[in-house]
Amino acid sequence: MSNTTNCRVCNGTVGEFFDFGRQPLSDAFVEPGADPAQEFFYRLAVGLCTGCAMVQLMEEVPRDRMFHEAYPYHSSGSAFMRTHFEELAKRLLDTELTGADPFIVELGCNDGVMLKALADAGVRHLGVEPSGGVADVAAAKGVRVRKSFFEEDTARQIRAGDGPADVIYAANTLCHIPYMGSILTGVTALLAPGGVFVFEDPYLGDIVERSSFDQIYDEHFFFFAAQSVQAMAARHGLELVDVERIPVHGGEVRYTLAHAGARTPAPAVAELIAQERANGIADPSTLQRFGANVLKIRTDLMALLSRLREEGKTVVGYGATAKSATVTNFCGIDADLVTFVSDSTPAKIGRLTPGAHIPVREPAAFSQPYPDYALLFAWNHAEEIMAKEQAFRDAGGRWILYVPDVRVV
Numbered sequence: 001m002s003n004t005t006n007c008r009v010c011n012g013t014v015g016e017f018f019d020f021g022r023q024p025l026s027d028a029f030v031e032p033g034a035d036p037a038q039e040f041f042y043r044l045a046v047g048l049c050t051g052c053a054m055v056q057l058m059e060e061v062p063r064d065r066m067f068h069e070a071y072p073y074h075s076s077g078s079a080f081m082r083t084h085f086e087e088l089a090k091r092l093l094d095t096e097l098t099g100a101d102p103f104i105v106e107l108g109c110n111d112g113v114m115l116k117a118l119a120d121a122g123v124r125h126l127g128v129e130p131s132g133g134v135a136d137v138a139a140a141k142g143v144r145v146r147k148s149f150f151e152e153d154t155a156r157q158i159r160a161g162d163g164p165a166d167v168i169y170a171a172n173t174l175c176h177i178p179y180m181g182s183i184l185t186g187v188t189a190l191l192a193p194g195g196v197f198v199f200e201d202p203y204l205g206d207i208v209e210r211s212s213f214d215q216i217y218d219e220h221f222f223f224f225a226a227q228s229v230q231a232m233a234a235r236h237g238l239e240l241v242d243v244e245r246i247p248v249h250g251g252e253v254r255y256t257l258a259h260a261g262a263r264t265p266a267p268a269v270a271e272l273i274a275q276e277r278a279n280g281i282a283d284p285s286t287l288q289r290f291g292a293n294v295l296k297i298r299t300d301l302m303a304l305l306s307r308l309r310e311e312g313k314t315v316v317g318y319g320a321t322a323k324s325a326t327v328t329n330f331c332g333i334d335a336d337l338v339t340f341v342s343d344s345t346p347a348k349i350g351r352l353t354p355g356a357h358i359p360v361r362e363p364a365a366f367s368q369p370y371p372d373y374a375l376l377f378a379w380n381h382a383e384e385i386m387a388k389e390q391a392f393r394d395a396g397g398r399w400i401l402y403v404p405d406v407r408v409v
Contacts, residue, residue, distance in 0.1 A: 005047065005058050008178050008221070009232050012051025016058050017284065018216075018291040020044040020330045024355035025061065026217040026322035029348050032359075039355070044326065046216055046223070052231040053282040055204055055223040057216075060178045080384050082113055084248055085171070089117035096167045096196055097123055105158060105165045105190065107150045107183075107199075108173030112138025119143055126158060151179065155186030164192035172249065175201040175222045184236035188259070197238065197257040204228075205281045206251025210404040211293040213330075214323035214377075215250060224253065225281055226272040233257050242266040250380040250403070293404075298331045300406035305337040305375075314371040315400070317341035318385065319378025320348045320360045327377065327402070328356035335359065338375055342366040367391065373408070375400045 003016040023044040030039060045058040097104060102123055109115050109127025111134045118125050119142055127145040129135040135145045148154055158165075168187055177183055187197050202215045204225040216223070230240040241263045242256035253272075280286045308315055317324065320343035327333065333356060340359040343349065348360045366374070370392050376382060376399050386399065399409045 003045065003047070003058060007049040007051060007054060008056060008060075009054045009180050009228075010049065010052040010235065012049045014047040014049045014056060014058065015284070016045050016047040017287040018046050018294065020046075020213075020216065020326060023218065023329050024325060026219060026325040026354060028354050029320070029351035029360065030354065030357060031351060041355070042218065044216065044218065048282060048284060048287060049228075052228055053225070054228040054232065055225075055282070055287075056178075057218075057221050060221065061218045080381060081248065084246075085114035086117050089114055089121075092167060092169075092198075093118070093121055093123070099166060102166045103162055103164070104167040104169060107168065107170040108176070109138055109143065109145060110134050112141045112143035112145070114169070114171070115143045116141045124162070126162060128154060128158075150186060151182040152186040152189065155190040159190050164195065165190050166192050166195045168195070168197045170197075170199040172201060172252075174199045175224060176219050178221045180222070180232065181236075184232070184238065187257075188236050188238060191259065193259060194262055195258070196241075196263075198254060199257075200246060200248075200252050200254040202249060203245065203251050203253040205253075205276060205279065208281050208286060208290050209279075210251065211290060211297060212250050212403045213290075213294040213297070214321075214326045214403070217323055217326045219322060224255070225276050226253065226255075226269060227276050227282060229255050229257075230269070230273065234260070239263070240265065240269055243268050243272045245272075248380070297402055297406055301327075301400075301402050302331055302333075304400065304406055304408075305333065308373060309337055313373060314339060315373045315375060316366065316371045317353075317358065318366070318374045318376050318389075319343060319381070320345065320353055321377045324377035325354045325356075328353060328358065333358075333375075339371070340365065341377065342374075370395045370397050372396075373398050373400050375402075379403050 005014050007014050022041050024041055042061055043059055047058050048055050104125045106115055106127045109129045115125050115127050127143055128150045129145055130149045132147055135147045139145045201224050204223040207215050226243050233240050237260050238257045239260045241258045244254040246252050246254050315338050317338045320341045335358045338358055340361045343360050344363050349362050351360050401407055
């Protein structure tokens with residue numbers, strides 16, 4: 001661990017354990033014919049804090065380069081995720097939003113899929129969303145949205161105008177934000193005395209266990225575990241009072257924080273922390289093994305794609321996901337190995353993938369004609385996608401997966 005930086009949570013020393021090299025912005029899809037010199041690159045490396053065990057990126061990408069008017073991801077794009085958020089809304093209505101005039105604030109509300117369900121139930125709410133395009137989509141659904149980043153000043157302004165929040169919620173948002181001190185100070189200021197801060201993000205334990213290295217990209221700055229979240233919360237007068245493992249986006253944990261002493265922690269907290277310690281998920285030796293597994297996946301995937309090219313087989317990508325940027329650029333996959341990537345996001349279709357410059361085509365292109373193989377970048381939605389694309393299998397097509405290892409199914 002020769003390269004070090006200061007921890008963005010506790011200011012301790014962060015030692016680097018893996019370097020993915022030069023990477024583009026994961027959601028900066030390129031116009032054909034654009035000047036290559038204009039494409040932004042940075043060094044994607046990940047490290048472990050020796051003080052609080054928080055795993056984090058070594059270098060920060062400026063937030064306005066990632067989250068802006070043209071940000072292309074829509075939470076409601078997956079039927080599975082729509083159901084996930086609607087079920088959570090129902091649960092919050094039954095458990096936390098039961099008072100006379102409950103108020104919920106969502107950080108990074110995206111296109112409003114979760115808040116829409118609460119708005120329909122008449123719950124006072126506010127979404128805080130810096131990406132203007134998706135914020136407009138949420139507003140068009142009748143969701144109240146504030147177009148800004150959430151930080152301490154934002155929180156105090158919201159409290160002054162709307163009063164304290166019974167629930168503050170964030171999904172796949174908190175891990176994006178390097179300035180954690182301002183966020184949690186804001187949460188503490190905005191949260192009602194008996195309120196909860198609930199957030200869900202990719203789980204370090206699953207990333208390490210499954211070698212799902214493509215969860216590491218510019219937008220994911222922190223990689224949470226119960227141990228590190230507990231330590232982080234304590235620094236801001238908050239306490240980790242519940243954890244729940246959830247089967248979305250390749251494995252996440254839903255963390256619940258409250259003001260220190262306000263609630264009795266659920267047994268699940270101590271259980272997950274004990275499991276993390278037994279598995280050594282934040283041990284340098286475990287993370288070094290993770291790095292070795294990543295290198296093996298790269299070797300195996302490139303060998304498979306090269307062999308298929310030599311055999312004259314057609315391979316296309318499925319899902320122009322943000323995380324696919326890490327795979328294509330780290331492995332060296334280009335349009336010579338993967339002809340195009342099929343994706344349903346209008347803002348991506350007709351463009352080239354970041355860095356690797358593989359064309360992105362509309363979903364109909366996938367079946368005109370079907371390829372011999374499809375490299376599934378959206379592997380976290382494998383079940384949903386494979387069910388939808390049964391005709392591809394019926395036509396003799398095979399899926400290529402690379403998490404937790406490279407295989408053809």
